[in-house]
Amino acid sequence: MVQxxxxxxxxxxxxxxxxxxxxxxVGAEVHVHSPGEVLATSPGRLPEVTVVLAHAELTPHTVRAVARRLDDEGLQPAVVAYADQEHLHLLDGHVGAGADYLVPPFHTHLVRARLRDCHEKAQFSRTMEDVAAHAELLSYERELEIGREIQLGFLPDDLPSPDDWEIHVRFRPARTVAGDFYDVFEIVNRRRLALIVADVCDKGVGAALFMALIRSLLRHTAEQSGLQSLIAAELMGEETTWAEHSRAIPVVGATPLLNAVVGTNNYLTRNHIRQGYFATMFFGVLDPATGNLVYINGGHNPPVLLSASGAEPVLLQPTGPAVGVIPDVDFSLGYARISPGDTLFIYTDGVTEARSASGLFFGEDEMIRQLTAAKVCGEGLLDHMDGALSEFVGSAEQSDDITMMAVHWRPPGPQSN
Structure with missing residues (x-):
């Protein structure tokens, strides 16, 4: 028998x-202490014990206090009350409190049998605790899997594909459920394309719940505002344009964009600011006919506009803070133009903050270097970035959700990615 x-x-x-x-x-290792000594001993200094033999003259309350102190050390010993002839009548209280008991005469074979019983009960108890813990883990994993399935239901199954445009996405959660999300949908009677890539702070279940909330608010508001914006424009007889930054941008695309982002920000700051969740996001509205893009970058990593001409990449910098942080904040509009052959690369910080086994970050500079060196576009560009990230990270564990979107306008004529 184990000692x-x-x-x-x-x-x-x-x-x-x-x-x-x-x-x-019977070969037992024996330690003798008073309750006061045990309770006063500093953490980590108590002897490792599997059985407590408590004299019956101690109160059950005192014995329970000692047992709890040992439990705090991770020992979880069996408790056995013992008594000499003079104190046999005191055993009832201990037995009623759930303790085993040992009475004289203390013959060797009786003591051995009692210790063996304690050892077997302790093993059985640990086995049952392991079974219960495993069952709880399986239940938790199943709940996470259900959460993952629900979350995936909030992501689009198919992406819209206007003529001559390619839109591809890579989505790799760091855990079963993610805080990243993306969306692509048509608004304004299918005349504009909404592009969203966002990152809810934190990871796991809480972030996933807020991801579902924020995505629903953005899409619903943008779709409803897009219809209202179209009606207003048609009543005016033409699409009113804004001339800012020397570009004429259709207001039909800007209105649903502003309403969606501002409305979502105000809802979150009014109702959920105590939970402390917020999201960085890039929300762009694209006119596929012209390549005009109006956008709000709410504290998000700057998307990269790659030119087919070989010009320097353009970074679409933030135009406002993260969504859900500051009540009633003003979000500015950004403007860009995607020309035939250009690609817009939108991503979350899981790309730039990917870590190698030595702890180095992938970084923005390396990301841009890989994008410009790729010589491919659309899905081929995402394949290239996937390969570059995998090679950089190596055996290290993925530390954050990774989302990448490539929006490419195919130029006329034959193409090869």
Whole structure:
């Protein structure tokens, strides 16, 4: 039998001679302490014990206090009350409190049998705890899997594909559920394309819940505002344009964009600011006929506009703070033009903050270097970036959700990616 480590517990730190001899004969390792000594011992200094032999003259309350102190150390010993002839009547209280008991005469074979029973009960108890913990883990994993399925239901199954445009996405959660999300949908009677890539702070279940909320608010508001914007424009007889930054941008695309982002920000800051969740996001509205893009970058990593001409990449910098942080904040509009052959690369910080096994970050500079060196576009560009990230990270664990979107306008004529 595995050596039993016994703590004999009594106010007077004494052990009946026949009990002491029996414990020695069965090869037990014996420690003798008073309750006060055990309770006053610093964490990590208590002896490792599997059985507490508590004298019946101690109160059940005192024995429970000692047992809890040992439990705090991760020991979880079995508790056995013992008594000499004079204190047999005190055992009832301990037995009623759930303790085993040991009575004289303390013959060796009786003590051995009691210690064996304690050892077997402890093993059984640990086995049952392991089974319960495993069952709880399986239940938790199943709930996470359900959460993952629900979350994936919030992501688009198919992406719209206007003539001559390619839109591709890579979505790799760091956990079963993610805080990243993306969306692509048509608004304004299918005349504009909404492009969203966002990152809810934190990871896991909480971030996933807010991802579902924010995505629903953005899409619903943009779709409804897009219809209202179209009606207003048709009543005016033409699409009113804004001339800002030397570009004429259709207001039909800007109105649903502003309404969606501002409305979502105000809802979150009014109702959920205590939860502390917010999202960085890039929300662009594209006119596929002209390549005009109006956007709001709410504290998000700057998307990269790659030119087919070989010109320097253009970074679409933030135009406002993260969504859900500051009540009633003003979000400015950004403007860009995608020309035939150009590609817009939108991503979350899981790309730039990917870590190698040595702890180095992938970084924005390396990302841009890889994008410009790729010589491919559309899905081929995402394949290239996937390969570059995998090579950089190596054996290190993925530390954050990764989302990448490539929006490419195919130029006329034959193309090869």
């Amino acid at each position: 039993t480590k016994v703590l004999v517990l009594g106010e007077h730190r004494s052990v009946p001679p026949d009990l002491h001899d029996a414990l020695k004969r």
